[in-house]
Amino acid sequence: MKAIGFITSLSIEKEDSFIEFEIPKPIPGSQDLLVKIEAVSVNPVDFKIRQNSAKDTILETPKIIGWDAVGIVEAVGDKVSLFKVGDEVFYAGDLTKPGSNAEYQVIDERIVGKKPKSLTVEQSAVMPLTGLTAWEILFDRIRIDREKDKSKTVLIIGGAGGVGSVAIQLAKKVAGLTVIATASRPESIEWCKQQGADFVVNHKNLVEEVRNAGFQQVDFILDFVDVNQYWSAFVELIKPQGHIGSISDPKEDVNLRELKGKSASFHWELMFTRSMFQTNDMIEQHYILNKLSDLLENGTIQSTLKTTLNGLTVENFKKAHQLLESGTTIGKIAIKF
Numbered sequence: 001m002k003a004i005g006f007i008t009s010l011s012i013e014k015e016d017s018f019i020e021f022e023i024p025k026p027i028p029g030s031q032d033l034l035v036k037i038e039a040v041s042v043n044p045v046d047f048k049i050r051q052n053s054a055k056d057t058i059l060e061t062p063k064i065i066g067w068d069a070v071g072i073v074e075a076v077g078d079k080v081s082l083f084k085v086g087d088e089v090f091y092a093g094d095l096t097k098p099g100s101n102a103e104y105q106v107i108d109e110r111i112v113g114k115k116p117k118s119l120t121v122e123q124s125a126v127m128p129l130t131g132l133t134a135w136e137i138l139f140d141r142i143r144i145d146r147e148k149d150k151s152k153t154v155l156i157i158g159g160a161g162g163v164g165s166v167a168i169q170l171a172k173k174v175a176g177l178t179v180i181a182t183a184s185r186p187e188s189i190e191w192c193k194q195q196g197a198d199f200v201v202n203h204k205n206l207v208e209e210v211r212n213a214g215f216q217q218v219d220f221i222l223d224f225v226d227v228n229q230y231w232s233a234f235v236e237l238i239k240p241q242g243h244i245g246s247i248s249d250p251k252e253d254v255n256l257r258e259l260k261g262k263s264a265s266f267h268w269e270l271m272f273t274r275s276m277f278q279t280n281d282m283i284e285q286h287y288i289l290n291k292l293s294d295l296l297e298n299g300t301i302q303s304t305l306k307t308t309l310n311g312l313t314v315e316n317f318k319k320a321h322q323l324l325e326s327g328t329t330i331g332k333i334a335i336k337f
Contacts (some may be wrong), residue, residue: 001025003102004317005062012321017050018314020060025105026098033083034075039125039336040100041068042320043162048249048322049243066099066271067092069107070115070125080109082286088115091289092128094275102316103337110282111275113166113289123303124296125187126332130304131292132285134167134273137245138175140284140334141267142220142301150176153215155237157203158224160188160330163247165304167222172196173300177220180213182206191330195304206233218242228252238264245269306331 003023010017028034033240046065053063073083083089091112093100115124138144144152154171158164159181171177173196181192182203192200201209203225210218217239223230223246234244235258244259245267256266274282295301307323309316312335320333 001103002312003062003064004312004314005064005101006050006054007059007062008057009051012047012318012325013046014189017321018139018317019062020314021287023102025104028075028077028080030077030079031110032077033073033080033089033109033112035069035071035089035105035107036074037069037071037100037103037105037337039070039112039121039334040066041126041129042317042324042333042335043067043129044324045129046099047321047325064098064101066101067095068125068127068129069093069100069105070121071105074104076109081232082109083112089113090115090124090293092132092271092285095272096276101312105177106330108275108282109286110120111285111289113286114293116293116298118168119303122308122334122336125334125336126162126305127292127296127303128289129271130162130166130332131140132288133163133247133269134170135288135292137222137247137267138167138170141269142243142245144175144177144220146175149219151178153178153219153221154222155179155210155218156181156197156222156224157230159183159192159197159200162304162332163224165191165331166221166301167224168192168195168197169301171222172198174295180210180215180218181227182209185328188330195302203230206230207236210237213220221245223248226250228256231255231258235259238262240264243267304331305334307333309333309335311335312337 003204073087154177180199181197183189189200199213221244227248228250240262243265
């Protein structure tokens with residue numbers, strides 16, 4: 001099969017930052033699906049791993065990345081019970097396994113969901129990783145109660161990004177929260193409003209902006225950008241007994257002691273934890289993806305697709321990574337094979 005990958009970490013404009021190569025089609029294990037991939041999405045985790053996983057070395061076998069895919073089940077392992085050959089599926093994958101930037105992929109059925117029938121493959125491809133991340137941080141980490149917590153307030157840092165876009169929708173349309181999102185450019189402000197944000201504030205003067213919007217403090221804070229940059233603002237803005245959740249990679253220590261007076265809680269979220277550690281509740285991602293599929297199918301939430309590139313080519317992956325690395329993308333980028 002054809003695949004796109006790399007053998008060394010290079011800046012994206014370099015000629016061999018991605019290469020095309022052929023490898024044998026993988027064989028599914030007992031609980032795996034073999035999926036013929038129709039479209040993928042590109043996420044910040046992709047360029048971070050491309051930049052850092054093969055520094056100052058040349059890999060013997062090219063590394064395939066990619067953690068979002070839509071495709072058709074072509075074969076199943078002997079213990080598979082959730083899917084059958086011919087099913088259309090979508091998933092975000094497993095950091096410990098080869099990624100989705102290839103014609104075929106094997107994937108554990110417990111982290112796979114049914115593709116939303118009414119969405120195109122590219123509309124579906126952009127939703128698994130961001131959807132799982134947003135769902136898990138809201139409902140598995142912070143454990144927002146969709147009855148008791150209705151009308152509480154959430155501040156979302158990075159509202160126009162991939163995860164932020166889905167988190168706005170889930171927080172507003174599923175959890176019933178009052179949503180304050182951060183954005184600074186006219187187009188990103190408008191995008192956040194389209195996703196359902198009640199208020200959009202500028203992240204550059206966060207405390208002042210939130211208070212000018214009418215909120216002295218907030219019940220929940222979701223950080224999808226940089227916990228170090230905003231930590232002092234979070235400490236000031238979080239309500240007593242409130243919850244802060246983050247997916248960012250801090251370069252410095254986070255002083256959790258500053259939350260003690262308020263008895264506030266801090267939660268890390270990494271969507272790959274369940275698959276990396278084969279947790280007992282790993283199948284929860286199957287159920288979450290199916291819930292997201294239903295929400296997309298019935299129109300409760302919308303796909304966050306913004307840009308589509310056509311073709312499984314080196315050029316398209318280089319372009320997608322360049323766009324993401326610019327830090328100015330709104331919504332998500334899909335590559336349709």
